[in-house]
Amino acid sequence: LMSEPGFAVYREGPIAEIVLCRPQAANSLTEDFWIRFPEAIRELDQAGSVRAAIIRGEGANFSSGIDVELLERFLGGDDDVEPGRFRASLRLMLLRMHEVMSAMEQARFPIIAAIHGTCIGGALDLVCACDLRLAATGAYFSIQEIQMGMVADLGVLQRLSALIPPGIVRELAMTGRRMPAEEAHRFGFANAMASDADGTVAAARALADDIASKSPLAIWGTKEILNDFDRRRIEDGLRYTAAWNTGMFMPEDVQRSVAAARKRAKASYRDLLDVDYPAVPRQRTTVKE
Numbered sequence: 001l002m003s004e005p006g007f008a009v010y011r012e013g014p015i016a017e018i019v020l021c022r023p024q025a026a027n028s029l030t031e032d033f034w035i036r037f038p039e040a041i042r043e044l045d046q047a048g049s050v051r052a053a054i055i056r057g058e059g060a061n062f063s064s065g066i067d068v069e070l071l072e073r074f075l076g077g078d079d080d081v082e083p084g085r086f087r088a089s090l091r092l093m094l095l096r097m098h099e100v101m102s103a104m105e106q107a108r109f110p111i112i113a114a115i116h117g118t119c120i121g122g123a124l125d126l127v128c129a130c131d132l133r134l135a136a137t138g139a140y141f142s143i144q145e146i147q148m149g150m151v152a153d154l155g156v157l158q159r160l161s162a163l164i165p166p167g168i169v170r171e172l173a174m175t176g177r178r179m180p181a182e183e184a185h186r187f188g189f190a191n192a193m194a195s196d197a198d199g200t201v202a203a204a205r206a207l208a209d210d211i212a213s214k215s216p217l218a219i220w221g222t223k224e225i226l227n228d229f230d231r232r233r234i235e236d237g238l239r240y241t242a243a244w245n246t247g248m249f250m251p252e253d254v255q256r257s258v259a260a261a262r263k264r265a266k267a268s269y270r271d272l273l274d275v276d277y278p279a280v281p282r283q284r285t286t287v288k289e
Helices: 031-047 068-076 083-106 122-128 144-148 156-160 166-175 181-187 197-212 216-248 251-262
Strands: 002-004 007-012 015-020 052-057 111-115 118-120 132-136 140-142 192-194
Touching (some): 052 197, 083 122, 111 122, 122 140, 122 156, 132 181, 181 192
Parallel strands (some): 052 111, 132 192
Antiparallel strands (some): 002 007, 007 015
């Protein structure tokens, strides 16, 4: 047993189970989680005896994503902080959070997500970086960041596009609508479904046992080859997203989103500025005879 803030790790033979254990807060992901989770994955990987891992949530939900208090504390900021230094620190923070997903992809063993209830925002980033996903009836997924006035920046836009049709990704990313487990299964995002959370965990354990019975070297190689196909595209996308949000992140829209959500109202945002595009000189067409 390894106990960390917000999650616990259990071992039974070659199978590890990582349990998100803040059910009173819908297993929201705190600052401590983003720091300690990749370290825990690397510790499991270093042992060499873990052949599969399962991630699941305790209580009624898988996870509601990034902790709101963490987001609000960050948005509160410090008026004395010079803007350039603030944005440079923001970029480093985003890159640090990317390590959570990268650690899972770099692990030599497959990671299976057993999902029930809510899986939104940063939690959806988390399960997109898993190798396999099982979902319970009633589970749903949402790219919640757009509802908060933000660009999703932890990899969901890059990874989800490789898992389900790009047009559906665009719809989910631009509307934030909930994708139910049945739809996720139909598109292949969820490998299988179960009737409830217990059934999903049982199915995940059976799948982990099956994988653990195979050659760990062959499993590792298979995972590496499959991940390599999209790795460069994902890494380039993450760097661009970090640069975009470093430059374009404006707390005002997020604060308006949070305030509206608390009042169960619709947020109102300012328009973009007018752009005076420079005139493009016309090219004179020369007709050769």
